[in-house]
Amino acid sequence: MSRCHNFSAGPAALPLPVLHELQAALVEFGDTGAGIMEISHRSKPFEAVLASAEARLRRLMAIPDDYVVLFLQGGASLQFYMLALNLLGDEGAAADYVVTGTWASKALQEARRVGDARAAWEGKAVEYRRLPTDQELTVREGARYLHYTTNNTIYGTQFHRTPKVSVPLVADMSSDICSRPVDTAAHDLIYAGAQKNLGPSGVTAVILSPWAQSQSRQTAKALPGGLPAMLDYGVAVDNTSMYNTPNTFGIFALERVLAWLEGQGGLSAMEAVNRQKAERLYAEIDRSGFWRPRADKADRSWMNVAWRLPTEELEARFVKEASAAGLKELKGHRSAGGIRASLYNATGLDAVDALVGFMREFERNNG
Numbered sequence: 001m002s003r004c005h006n007f008s009a010g011p012a013a014l015p016l017p018v019l020h021e022l023q024a025a026l027v028e029f030g031d032t033g034a035g036i037m038e039i040s041h042r043s044k045p046f047e048a049v050l051a052s053a054e055a056r057l058r059r060l061m062a063i064p065d066d067y068v069v070l071f072l073q074g075g076a077s078l079q080f081y082m083l084a085l086n087l088l089g090d091e092g093a094a095a096d097y098v099v100t101g102t103w104a105s106k107a108l109q110e111a112r113r114v115g116d117a118r119a120a121w122e123g124k125a126v127e128y129r130r131l132p133t134d135q136e137l138t139v140r141e142g143a144r145y146l147h148y149t150t151n152n153t154i155y156g157t158q159f160h161r162t163p164k165v166s167v168p169l170v171a172d173m174s175s176d177i178c179s180r181p182v183d184t185a186a187h188d189l190i191y192a193g194a195q196k197n198l199g200p201s202g203v204t205a206v207i208l209s210p211w212a213q214s215q216s217r218q219t220a221k222a223l224p225g226g227l228p229a230m231l232d233y234g235v236a237v238d239n240t241s242m243y244n245t246p247n248t249f250g251i252f253a254l255e256r257v258l259a260w261l262e263g264q265g266g267l268s269a270m271e272a273v274n275r276q277k278a279e280r281l282y283a284e285i286d287r288s289g290f291w292r293p294r295a296d297k298a299d300r301s302w303m304n305v306a307w308r309l310p311t312e313e314l315e316a317r318f319v320k321e322a323s324a325a326g327l328k329e330l331k332g333h334r335s336a337g338g339i340r341a342s343l344y345n346a347t348g349l350d351a352v353d354a355l356v357g358f359m360r361e362f363e364r365n366n367g
């Protein structure tokens, strides 16, 4: 077997022991006599998978008992609209957004379809190199919520604190969920596409506080005919994520990834490794003037490390030669260019060391 060092931004590397478990379960799951994709979502064995996925996520993230956990489809991109519809839809209420990159900007665009949504901070003028302080956020007094993106996958910035504001906090944690402990209870809604730190694409974890649940019910009541069933958090809550057929394989894979995370020692242990991985790579990037880090130091992401080389030609050569050396998916997002190494939970220190070794040699040859 020749698996590469995979720095993909998502779908991304998964832990090898989990892949082996999935491989086996595809053919034969437990004592069902069938594969995991071949059994009913209403069967007892699958219900146990779903319950275990929820229980593990609750333990890992210290989710308060009165919050609900959902596993939905449609990706984080559907949540951009769905959360706004549920939280703002009843009377065109207002919400504020911290625009720290492409995904935050898309979330804001979708909310504008529903209500009075605006930017509480816009980072475009600083090319999304840094994040705002709390003092820089202009949150309106009547805003229903403030939305922010904890980790900016494309520009490589990450909040290393939870913003302190006086309105409910909504977070897109797609690219750093379960990479470190967070103050879950400080948020009213958290969502994340699974395909970076939690499993395969096609499952989205959504966590709702009691306020978010009741606001959603209020919206459904206020709208003539209610909310569309598939876009109604209340319907998903009442049916424990099974109003329709969920992504059974995706939820199973997510459950196995969460079991692996617990086996690693949970999120504090992941934080220690993730910090170490990022520090090693940033130390190399800062070592000489050859590499040009994209993000300001204080706001650098531990998950997506983005940098540039002196010319685009060198960047293309870097990506090509790295790939030939077994270091894959290092090309920056198509909208941002440059180089990006994604270091999610399943990417080990060995991958970072291999990358740093390659970078030293590349600089010797091209610097």
Ligand SMILES: Cc1ncc(COP(=O)(O)O)c(C=O)c1O
Pocket (backbone or CB within 6 Å): 010, 074, 075, 076, 077, 078, 103, 149, 151, 152, 153, 154, 172, 173, 174, 175, 193, 194
């Ligand atoms: C921070 C963030 N939010 C949202 C998305 C969109 O996710 P999805 O493809 O699941 O809709 C991405 C995708 O990379 C992302 O990185």
